[in-house]
Amino acid sequence: MRELNLLTDFSQKAGIAIDPKDIKIDDTTLRDGEQTAGVVFANDEKIHIAKMLDKVGVHQIEAGIPAMGGDEKEAIKKIASLDLNCSVLAWNRPVKTDVQASIECGVDAVALSISSSDIHIEHKLRKSREWVLETMKSGVDFAKSHNLYVSVNAEDASRSDMEFLLQFARTARDAGADRLRYCDTLGILDPFETFFRVKNIIDIIGIDMEMHTHNDFGMAIANAIAGIKAGATYVNTTINGLGERAGNAAFEELVMALKFVEGVDLGINTGFFRNLSEYVARASNRVLPTWKPIVGGKLFVYEDENKVKGILADPATYELFKETDVGLERQYVPGKYSGIQSITQKLRTLGKEIDERHAGELAEIIRKKTVSSKRSLFDSEILDTYKEYMGSSKKEKAGKGKDK
Amino acid sequence: MARQKKDRKINIIDTTLRNGEKTAGVVFSKHEKIRIAKMLDEIGIPEIEVGTPALGDTETDMMAAVLRSGLNARLYAYCDAEVDSIETAARIGMKNIIINISTSDIHIKKIYKQNHTWLVNRLREAMRAANKLGLEFIISAEDATRTDLEFLLKLVTLSKKKGAKRFRICDTVSKFDPFRTFMNISTIKNAIDFPLEVYNHNDFGMATANGMAAIRGGAESIVVSVGGLGESTGNAALEEIVMALRYLENIELGIETAKFREIAEYVAKASARAVPIWKAIVGTNVFAHESGIHADGVIKNPKNYEVFNPAEVGLTRQLVVGKHSGSHTILHKFKEYDIDLTDKEANDILALTRAMSVDLKRPLFDKELMYIYREYRSGSGKEAVIQEVKS
Numbered sequence: 001m002r003e004l005n006l007l008t009d010f011s012q013k014a015g016i017a018i019d020p021k022d023i024k025i026d027d028t029t030l031r032d033g034e035q036t037a038g039v040v041f042a043n044d045e046k047i048h049i050a051k052m053l054d055k056v057g058v059h060q061i062e063a064g065i066p067a068m069g070g071d072e073k074e075a076i077k078k079i080a081s082l083d084l085n086c087s088v089l090a091w092n093r094p095v096k097t098d099v100q101a102s103i104e105c106g107v108d109a110v111a112l113s114i115s116s117s118d119i120h121i122e123h124k125l126r127k128s129r130e131w132v133l134e135t136m137k138s139g140v141d142f143a144k145s146h147n148l149y150v151s152v153n154a155e156d157a158s159r160s161d162m163e164f165l166l167q168f169a170r171t172a173r174d175a176g177a178d179r180l181r182y183c184d185t186l187g188i189l190d191p192f193e194t195f196f197r198v199k200n201i202i203d204i205i206g207i208d209m210e211m212h213t214h215n216d217f218g219m220a221i222a223n224a225i226a227g228i229k230a231g232a233t234y235v236n237t238t239i240n241g242l243g244e245r246a247g248n249a250a251f252e253e254l255v256m257a258l259k260f261v262e263g264v265d266l267g268i269n270t271g272f273f274r275n276l277s278e279y280v281a282r283a284s285n286r287v288l289p290t291w292k293p294i295v296g297g298k299l300f301v302y303e304d305e306n307k308v309k310g311i312l313a314d315p316a317t318y319e320l321f322k323e324t325d326v327g328l329e330r331q332y333v334p335g336k337y338s339g340i341q342s343i344t345q346k347l348r349t350l351g352k353e354i355d356e357r358h359a360g361e362l363a364e365i366i367r368k369k370t371v372s373s374k375r376s377l378f379d380s381e382i383l384d385t386y387k388e389y390m391g392s393s394k395k396e397k398a399g400k401g402k403d404k
Numbered sequence: 405m406a407r408q409k410k411d412r413k414i415n416i417i418d419t420t421l422r423n424g425e426k427t428a429g430v431v432f433s434k435h436e437k438i439r440i441a442k443m444l445d446e447i448g449i450p451e452i453e454v455g456t457p458a459l460g461d462t463e464t465d466m467m468a469a470v471l472r473s474g475l476n477a478r479l480y481a482y483c484d485a486e487v488d489s490i491e492t493a494a495r496i497g498m499k500n501i502i503i504n505i506s507t508s509d510i511h512i513k514k515i516y517k518q519n520h521t522w523l524v525n526r527l528r529e530a531m532r533a534a535n536k537l538g539l540e541f542i543i544s545a546e547d548a549t550r551t552d553l554e555f556l557l558k559l560v561t562l563s564k565k566k567g568a569k570r571f572r573i574c575d576t577v578s579k580f581d582p583f584r585t586f587m588n589i590s591t592i593k594n595a596i597d598f599p600l601e602v603y604n605h606n607d608f609g610m611a612t613a614n615g616m617a618a619i620r621g622g623a624e625s626i627v628v629s630v631g632g633l634g635e636s637t638g639n640a641a642l643e644e645i646v647m648a649l650r651y652l653e654n655i656e657l658g659i660e661t662a663k664f665r666e667i668a669e670y671v672a673k674a675s676a677r678a679v680p681i682w683k684a685i686v687g688t689n690v691f692a693h694e695s696g697i698h699a700d701g702v703i704k705n706p707k708n709y710e711v712f713n714p715a716e717v718g719l720t721r722q723l724v725v726g727k728h729s730g731s732h733t734i735l736h737k738f739k740e741y742d743i744d745l746t747d748k749e750a751n752d753i754l755a756l757t758r759a760m761s762v763d764l765k766r767p768l769f770d771k772e773l774m775y776i777y778r779e780y781r782s783g784s785g786k787e788a789v790i791q792e793v794k795s
Contacts, residue, residue, distance in 0.1 A: 034727075034728075035694070035695045035698075035728050036682075036689070036694070037689055037692035037693060037694035037695075037722070037724040037726070037767065038681075038689065038692065038694065038724060038726065038766065038767050040726065040727050040761060040762060040764075040765045040766060040767075041765075042762075042765060068728075068758075070758070070759075070762075071762050119705075119707055119708065120701070120708055123701075123704055123705040123707065123708055124697075124700070124701040124704055124705070124708045185709070186709065186710070186711050187684075187711075188651065188652065188711055189652075190582075190613065190616055190617075190620075190648070190652050190653075191581075191582040191583065191613055191617065192582070192583075192586075192617070192620065193652075195583075215684050216684055216685075216690070216711065217612065217644055217647060217648040217651070217652060217684060217685075218609075218611070218612035218613065218640075218641060218644040218648070218684045218685075219610075219612060219613045219616075219648070220609070221608060221609035221610055221613070222581065222582050222609075222610045222612075222613030222614070222617075223613070225581055225610075226582070226583070229583065241609075241682070242682075243682075244693075244695070244698060245682070245687075245689060245690045245691070245692075246682055246683070246684040246685075246687060246689075246690050247682050249609075250609060253608055253609040256608060257581070257608035257609065257610065260608070261578070261579070261580070261581050261608055261610075262581065285765070285766070286680070286681070286682075287678070287680075289677070289680055290429075290677070291427070291632075291636070291637055291638050291677070292637070293606055293607055293608060293609045293637045294607075294608075296637065298428055298429065298636075299636050299637060301428045301429070302428065303426075303428040303429070304426055304428075304635065306484075306515070307635070309515055310511065310514060310515045313514040313515060314510070314514045316510060316514075317510055317511055317514050317515060317547075318576070318577060319577065320577050320578065320579065320607070333428050333429065335428065335429070335431070336425070336431055336459065336463075337426050337456075337459065364460070367459070367460065367462070368462065370431055371431055371433075371462050373431075374431045374432075374433060374676075375429060375431060375676065376428065376429045376431075
């Protein structure tokens with residue numbers, strides 16, 4: 001029955017176009033991204049990342065945790081003073097001293113985070129549900145008395161009892177919180193469950209909602225999109241999906257999925273994505289996988305003959321967006337799966353022309369060489385192979401001529 | 405979460421050796437192909453795609469070698485809808501094949517430069533050849549998610565009539581999100597009673613979610629690869645699908661998941677692509693905790709931040725000491741070395757640790773932590789050590 005209702009809800013919702021103006025990105029590369037085990041940004045890097053995010057057009061930056069003091073606080077203070085177009089938000093526990101530290105940094109928004117699941121309340125906080133509500137409420141009261149934009153973060157929301165979560169959301173709303181962040185802290189939801197739960201809170205409580213999803217089961221992006229379909233208006237992302245454990249919803253994947261799968265264009269400058277991803281990869285000391293969705297270095301590299309044929313006929317046969325849309329380049333790499341078209345195209349880029357029969361024979365030679373070297377060949381190897389082959393093929397011709 | 409029937413049977417077909425190897429720049433040796441097939445077989449993967457006969461002798465030799473290695477898994481050859489390559493598959497002894505054909509108008513027009521009638525005939529011919537050779541076959545519709553639904557249904561009906569085992573829906577360009585996948589699969593299932601299989605790409609990071617949505621929509625089988633290895637952004641990852649089925653849908657496939665890390669590492673070496681430390685399910689960072697809140701939570705009870713035990717996928721838990729650590733982590737870490745710190749000592753050492761971690765731009769090794777402790781205790785006093793860290 002619930003499955004049926006969910007479908008009906010979804011079908012109705014799916015028919016309604018999402019207004020891009022309603023969706024806002026709150027990027028947390030500098031907070032949850034840096035919180036990843038092993039990742040430390042230098043303050044200069046944080047400031048640079050903040051400037052880049054602002055430049056591509058994110059709506060809010062979660063800049064860090066002022067209560068940590070020291071360098072962290074300095075970086076947040078600096079970012080808040082940059083006069084960016086976007087809002088600058090700081091992460092807090094819902095306690096006065098934390099919020100006070102945020103105020104000292106000059107941010108315009110705060111996130112007040114507290115766990116709402118019984119498992120966290122019992123085993124981590126070692127407190128009661130009542131304590132959680134009171135603590136959260138007094139945090140919101142204090143922050144609102146300083147005219148801050150307040151996001152209340154329900155940590156581990158996805159393992160929280162729904163009745164209590166509704167009470168939590170109601171308490172936040174009544175205390176004057178501006179939005180509720182739904183944290184799938186352990187990444188245990190699927191898109192259907194996400195849709196159902198988020199919709200439930202929005203329908204009953206009527207508060208702005210933000211999605212904070214994790215990728216533990218590979219569903220961070222799908223769950224964030226499910227939340228948006230259910231009516232959430234903010235999404236918490238990180239560049240490259242940097243974040244605790246398997247990471248968060250990747251900024252670049254979410255923006256492109258919204259644009260090309262859902263038809264919702266947020267107006268973000270995506271042409272800068274590769275640069276942004278490379279910078280964060282370096283700063284976080286993590287190599288960007290060549291197959292990383294949206295920004296991986298080999299996404300527009302073609303080896304398979306059928307694909308090459310298709311791409312040459314019309315890139316739309318295999319691509320939903322252009323390589324330049326994300327700052328990448330298209331390449332043809334002949335290898336084990338290549339044939340006439342791939343070889344011809346590659347040689348053309350190297351300034352050589354070849355006819356179909358010769359290309360077919362050369363493709364066979366190149367396939368064998370690729371298998372024996374267990375990798376793609378370098379351009380220079382392909383050129384050498386080409387020259388060698390053309391040389392012997394001429395000799396063969398000449399030889400045949402003599403016989404006649 | 406768990407609303408699926410517990411006894412629901414889902415088939416897994418692994419394509420690491422076929423579409424995984426098709427990834428630009430990835431080439432497996434014969435030895436590696438056999439090893440990977442054996443590893444998959446050992447953990448209980450029921451079906452494996454071993455290669456593409458049309459690629460020639462080198463490939464068919466390898467496929468024949470895998471075939472001879474005595475596996476329990478059902479082995480598949482991947483053929484385009486061409487009689488030649490289907491005959492090659494039969495000649496090397498393959499009993500099961502996948503017959504692939506692009507079904508979207510854009511592919512038919514731009515790649516085949518043909519029309520629907522031509523395509524239907526080509527498919528008929530391929531199925532006739534397979535039937536004549538006594539092969540079991542799956543029909544794979546490439547770019548199915550951009551295919552006219554009515555035409556697709558016609559092809560499913562035809563495949564069913566001609567004795568296909570399953571029909572594969574390929575989301576070749578990652579066109580769908582999980583909701584549309586669900587609707588699409590349920591629609592086809594409602595129209596025609598025939599087993600469906602899904603093949604997803606990860607172009608927008610949704611391969612696993614789409615695979616799970618298809619299963620929810622009624623698909624019986626799903627194509628996966630180790631670590632998601634595959635063309636471009638890759639496919640749905642074996643380890644993610646199996647664990648998501650187990651923990652999000654309560655469907656147990658009986659696969660020996662404790663070997664997941666080992667297999668991921670082997671395929672990573674063979675494909676010359678390191679497993680990212682943050683790779684879902686099998687990355688080494690998945691069970692590493694640094695931030696004060698998370699580490700403290702895990703120390704109190706792993707359930708606070710872990711859905712399953714790391715040993716279940718062949719990993720181990722790590723507490724990383726660095727910029728985001730809290731005093732509980734310090735207390736716990738020193739306890740591992742039989743050193744009981746007072747709260748004051750823990751807080752002092754924490755301040756030193758954070759300063760050093762920011763300075764080095766990385767977390768600290770246990771040994772570095774011990775140096776900090778020794779210097780702190782050696783009477784030089786807190787200030788002196790802080791001075792040293794800062795200098």
